[in-house]
Amino acid sequence: MAALLTVSGLAAANLEVLPVRPNFYMIAGAGGNIGIQIGADGVVVVDSGSAESADAVVAAIKKVTTQPIRYIINTSADPDHVGGNAIVAKAGQTLFTGNGGAGLAANFLGGGASILSVEQVLTRMSGPSGKPSPYPVEAWPTETFSQPRKYMYLNGEGIEVFHQPAAHTDGDAIVFFRRSDVVVAGDVFDTRRFPVIDVAKGGSIEGEIAALQKLVDTAIPSVPIVSREEGTLIIPGHGRICDQLDVVEYRDMVTIIRDRIRDLMKQGLTLEQIKASSPARGYIHRYGSDTGPWTTNDFVEAVYRSMNGKAQ
Numbered sequence: 001m002a003a004l005l006t007v008s009g010l011a012a013a014n015l016e017v018l019p020v021r022p023n024f025y026m027i028a029g030a031g032g033n034i035g036i037q038i039g040a041d042g043v044v045v046v047d048s049g050s051a052e053s054a055d056a057v058v059a060a061i062k063k064v065t066t067q068p069i070r071y072i073i074n075t076s077a078d079p080d081h082v083g084g085n086a087i088v089a090k091a092g093q094t095l096f097t098g099n100g101g102a103g104l105a106a107n108f109l110g111g112g113a114s115i116l117s118v119e120q121v122l123t124r125m126s127g128p129s130g131k132p133s134p135y136p137v138e139a140w141p142t143e144t145f146s147q148p149r150k151y152m153y154l155n156g157e158g159i160e161v162f163h164q165p166a167a168h169t170d171g172d173a174i175v176f177f178r179r180s181d182v183v184v185a186g187d188v189f190d191t192r193r194f195p196v197i198d199v200a201k202g203g204s205i206e207g208e209i210a211a212l213q214k215l216v217d218t219a220i221p222s223v224p225i226v227s228r229e230e231g232t233l234i235i236p237g238h239g240r241i242c243d244q245l246d247v248v249e250y251r252d253m254v255t256i257i258r259d260r261i262r263d264l265m266k267q268g269l270t271l272e273q274i275k276a277s278s279p280a281r282g283y284i285h286r287y288g289s290d291t292g293p294w295t296t297n298d299f300v301e302a303v304y305r306s307m308n309g310k311a312q
């Protein structure tokens with residue numbers, strides 16, 4: 001992408017603000033990637049990054065626009081995507097006068113920006129009743145939805161939010177800005193590593209492949225004039241800005257590894273035997289890791305567990 005804006009200030013030292021389209025930016029370095037759409041209605045922010053980076057994210061947004069932040073859309077309940085919710089929302093201003101979108105008073109939570117997510121994100125952020133919530137109420141989504149597709153029309157373009165019900169978790173959303181032609185994918189797409197499939201939180205390999213297919217189907221590549229390098233841009237949950245072909249390759253990689261694991265399961269191999277036979281071979285150099293929070297073996301195990309009993 002074109003020029004890189006550097007945000008001054010110590011806390012913001014590691015943030016990068018990348019122009020994606022004339023009215024669309026990506027902020028990297030604040031946890032998960034953040035998408036920023038700017039227009040006459042204000043600012044729509046997809047994901048708020050980690051809690052530690054929230055002040056720097058607000059400063060970065062104010063550096064590129066004087067418009068108020070109106071909406072945060074969360075792509076999952078992961079702390080590196082929702083951690084900044086309270087601070088970023090408070091820095092903004094609700095679009096609603098009178099009654100809020102979910103029947104809430106306009107001054108609910110001080111009149112900050114609205115926070116939109118699928119229902120499961122609110123459930124996870126508010127926690128089970130009778131127990132302390134993992135997040136303060138200011139960080140919770142103010143509007144949720146449970147249908148497959150939620151839409152808005154802001155800043156002169158349609159914004160579609162697609163629930164992916166069992167991919168990285170059960171609460172993933174991908175966000176498509178139709179006129180900007182940008183998709184913010186969240187953690188169903190991570191160019192740095194194998195996709196994180198959190199089986200305990202409702203993630204599954206089949207849902208992960210379905211989510212990648214949804215990205216492929218939503219995006220349009222630069223054809224027939226390939227040399228123009230145009231086409232839909234996809235902002236992954238982590239890593240670099242991609243085009244449709246990048247997602248096709250990633251989907252194929254995930255599908256090939258799924259097929260290998262399924263074949264080994266059909267042969268009756270145990271999880272340990274499957275890990276030992278290296279079903280991710282050919283992709284480990286690019287996406288794998290032996291250490292850290294999401295190793296190659298973690299990925300293989302998640303694929304195995306989410307297919308368990310279904311690979312016959």
Ligand SMILES: [Zn+2]
Pocket residue numbers: 031032078080081187237238
């Ligand atoms: Zn993430």
